[in-house]
Amino acid sequence: MLDIKIGNKNIGAENSVYIIAEIGSNFDGDLRRAKYLAKLAKEVGADAYKIQNFLAPKMLSEKGFQNFQVSYQSKWDSGVFEVYRQAEFPRKWLKELSDYCRKIGIDFFSSPYDIEAVNLLEKIGVPAYKIGSGEIDNLEFLEYVARLGKPIILSCGTATLEEIGNAVSVIRDSGNNQIVLLQCVTNYPSPMADANIRAMVAIKEKFRVEVGYSDHTIGKEGGGDDPLSGTTVPLGAVALGARVIEKHFTDDRTRKGQDHPFAMDIEGFRKMVEGIRALEKALGNGMKRIMPSEKETAFIMRRGIYARKKIEKSQKISRDSVEFLRPATGLRPPQINEILDKVAKHKILAGEPITLDDVV
Numbered sequence: 001m002l003d004i005k006i007g008n009k010n011i012g013a014e015n016s017v018y019i020i021a022e023i024g025s026n027f028d029g030d031l032r033r034a035k036y037l038a039k040l041a042k043e044v045g046a047d048a049y050k051i052q053n054f055l056a057p058k059m060l061s062e063k064g065f066q067n068f069q070v071s072y073q074s075k076w077d078s079g080v081f082e083v084y085r086q087a088e089f090p091r092k093w094l095k096e097l098s099d100y101c102r103k104i105g106i107d108f109f110s111s112p113y114d115i116e117a118v119n120l121l122e123k124i125g126v127p128a129y130k131i132g133s134g135e136i137d138n139l140e141f142l143e144y145v146a147r148l149g150k151p152i153i154l155s156c157g158t159a160t161l162e163e164i165g166n167a168v169s170v171i172r173d174s175g176n177n178q179i180v181l182l183q184c185v186t187n188y189p190s191p192m193a194d195a196n197i198r199a200m201v202a203i204k205e206k207f208r209v210e211v212g213y214s215d216h217t218i219g220k221e222g223g224g225d226d227p228l229s230g231t232t233v234p235l236g237a238v239a240l241g242a243r244v245i246e247k248h249f250t251d252d253r254t255r256k257g258q259d260h261p262f263a264m265d266i267e268g269f270r271k272m273v274e275g276i277r278a279l280e281k282a283l284g285n286g287m288k289r290i291m292p293s294e295k296e297t298a299f300i301m302r303r304g305i306y307a308r309k310k311i312e313k314s315q316k317i318s319r320d321s322v323e324f325l326r327p328a329t330g331l332r333p334p335q336i337n338e339i340l341d342k343v344a345k346h347k348i349l350a351g352e353p354i355t356l357d358d359v360v
Contacts, residue, residue: 004151004178004210006128007107009047011151011180011210011243017276018212020130020153021046021249021269024259025087034093035100040251040266042106045273049106050130050246051097053121054113056085072188075258083258091120098124118145126150130246133157133186133214139170146174153244154179155214157186161206168207180244181207183237184214189224189262192217195233201240212244213237222253222262230264231272238279245276302328304353305336311348316341317359329353 004011011018021041027034038049056062065080073080094110101108109126112118113135121129128151135141136159146152152171156164164181171179183200185191195217204211215237219229226232234245248263264272290298303324311321317339324333330353331339342359 020048020246026250044270053117058114146171146176151178155184157184182214190216212242214246304329305331
């Protein structure tokens, strides 16, 4: 696996997890609000702020979705095409928002859904491209993005291993090996029982890429079933090796709009970031050793060899004349054979620790 760098951050096992705040349509048609959410994302610890770049006519068939709304879309008040049209991020705002993110020190990139969007994002200098799950078999599009030579973060929701393999091959055949694959369940919100975090591990092992998780779980407050309000899956993914975590973000889950309810709010996102950073420290480097904080407890928790009863000078040390007790003063239990059948140099009182200097 090649080293992957996004902005000033490296993606890999030796680096901190890269956390993406995805706002979806939560900018609510307002550039000032989009900037405000970027500022909040920076404040709660996100590494990147991501939007989506689509135009409804370039992504959807209006006739195809006519009288057709299933899954999470069935809850929408308007038709699918109209909802997406209203959620479009105006492309004339892209540079201003990108410049603002650069100013406040958070990476900015986007999920493009057509070539024109890619070209605009390339023009403003995004450091990476996030490709949504729905484009995983849009191989011509993947090839176009891959040839730009920038890191590609590809979500794998609704995809089979074969489809993932086809996508990876197209990207690599384009001369680009900067790939991060995200396990994802494409439902909003997605149920905990479907999270399948271990699939992320299988993806990493099969395709030899960095991996992560794009998570849509949430607690009951967002219509989901995570008892930890959307943090269980991200933390579990990090524990299993995720190097990137993506989560939808809003400041107010009660606002009108299809993305707000299942997004993580400010305090929830902050706690998730804090949990991930704490977990990174807790995971350590995998080398088993006595840790600084337990050096003293090793002494008080382990046992030493003590005289069970009084041992007279020149008396032979027998097994029934000693016992193992805490703390680990004197000899340790594995050293018992070093003193058995030897004789005491001097009188040893009951309850005293025994050392090699006490026997001959």
